[in-house]
Amino acid sequence: MSPSADAHGSPDEPSLDNAAPRPLSALVKDISAKTFPLYLSMVAGVVGTLVTAAVLGHAGTASLAAYAMTIAVFNPAIMVVQGALRGSMPFVAQSGDDPGELESTFRDAMWLALCAGALGGLAVTAVPVLSTLIGVPEATVAAFGPFPYLMALTLVVVSFQTSATTLLIALGRSKEAMWVGLVNTGSSIVLIPSLVLGPGPLPTLGMTGAGVAMFVNATAALATAHLLLRRRTALDGHRVGLGRPVWSTVWRMARVGLPMGSTMLIKFGVLGVLAMAAATAGVADAAAHQIMVTLATFVFLPATAVGQATVPFMARAAADAGRHGFGQVRRSLAAGICLALPVVAAGVLLVLLVARPLLGVFTPDPQVQALVIGLLPVLFVVVVADGAQALPGMGLLALKRTSPTLYTFAVCFGLLALVAFPAAAGGGLAWLWSAYAVASLGLVLGQGGSFLRFTSARS
Secondary structure, X not given: OOHHHOOOOOOOOOOHHHOOOOOHHHHHHHHHHHHHHHHHHHHHHHHHHHHHHHHHHHHOHHHHHHHHHHHHHHHHHHHHHHHHHHOOHHHHHHHOOOHHHHHHHHHHHHHHHHHHHHHHHHHHHOHHHHHHHOOOOHHHHXXXXXXXXXXXXXXXXHHHHHHHHHHHHHXXXXXXXXHHHHHHHHHHHHHHHHHHHOOOOOOOOHHHHHHHHHHHHHHHHHHHHHHHHHHHOOOOOXXXXXXXXXXXXXXXXXXXXXXXXXXXXXXXXXXHHXXXXXXXXXXXXXXXXXXXXXXXXXXXXXXXXXXXXXHHHHHHHHHOHHHHOOHHHHHHHHHHHHHHHHHHHHHHXXXXXXXXXXXXXXXXXXXXXXXXXXXXXXXXXXXXXXXXXXXXXXXXXXXXXXXHHHHHHHHHHHHHHHHHHHHHHHHHHHHHHHHHHHHHHHHHHHHHHHHHHHOOOOO
């Protein structure tokens, strides 16, 4: 049965049995249709995070500090889980509309989610003990309450939700994935202020309220994702439970996904090093660095959305590469690049055009504003290069060849971490971000070269 013939199937792609090369313009159009919902979901997620931090800030400094300590462990654990579960994307995309194969793949992905989520949850429960050992102030330790344990449970729920959302994305169901994100964010905006601050007759629950709210948010997103899976995909009418896993498949998914999770840990770990290096250069440099990171994060989101939307197209083409070569895989990547890079570049140019009023939102300090404006050309190089490397990185994911991505990040960002403090000491923020730009260009060469190497067998 072809995807176009099944209302619950994958995006309207030609059958692999009749795989005629698709023109670049058609691929760009199809990928863009899948990208926009994912982008909206990512923006909504950022908004939800900002709301949580703002509400806890009003609940008290100790609460915000306890939240920061817990999130410092929770976020890396989530990165590993999300990266590991991305390893299921090519397997899901290649399962297509076969309900039996898709059910088996999803079951194994849920077992991977359980294993990764449980390990991450154990790490989060250790936060109060770790805080005591490293000498965190008593007020912060006292503010934890049951929050870390609620967040550990939340992490397990988020892991299961991510396995379902990843399946939706891999099947090209971006709109359904968007609704999962919107439910989570909408629930956060309502529940977190209500349970933390207790407006009106509601009790003020503080950190405990935040933990309960996040757990409920994650549960609502999980229920939404599984409902959509059973209504809008080939799993309609199938009752998918954990059942008995095929551990060999779980391990293959982990081998594809864990390097992606490790890559994210390296990236954000080194960004933390850059923040510390910027702080040694001066107060204004540290503030300007944080603003630039925030701007880069928002401008880079379209590249992430395009990359995830492109994976199913490349994965399905890669499954047929034995007969038809890798030409369609490369065309899919080229379509993603043609879609992502102009949007990312336009985003940075827009920031450049409205720099003064935009930076006034972040800080009234003219010295900080001048630093950021002077480094916007470097920011342009960093963000465009980051977008350019992300797409072939997703291509390697589609090919189930993610180890080169890990090695490339380990080398480029490892060197960046080594030169961060000397660069900040020698030339302040300008040298630090110039080093960041060089490392990002190195990622382009490493990721692009690896993708071309693995797709050079047949064109």
